[in-house]
Amino acid sequence: MAFYFMRIHAKINHALRQIKQILLSVFRQSDKIPLAPVQIGNKWGYIDKNGKRVIKPQFEDAWEFQEGLARIQLGGKYGFIDKNGEIVIKPQFDYAGDFKEGLASIHLGN
DSSP: OHHHHHHHHHHHHHHHHHHHHHHHHHHHHOSSOSOEEEEETTEEEEEOTTSOEEEEEEESEEEEEETTEEEEEETTEEEEEOTTSOEEEEEEESEEOOOBTTBOOEEOOO
């Protein structure tokens, strides 16, 4: 029985490696996406087109960059970081949408 589970585990790992390669290939072909969010453990960070970690995993959730900023969740609140990982709008919102034409929707309070 243990051998059977080892084979399944090996197949799952192989499939995950293939998915990672496909996603990195698509990411590398896009000039519009400077960094991509990636989950490592239970935290989110960002990688570059070579798969190198450039913003350490520290966020509860993370989204793609829009207009130079990425929406992140930290401490249950939403804020925004720049491409260097610097928080430019501190996590203070109960909800925030992505930037479009210089504006982002936010929600404060209940």
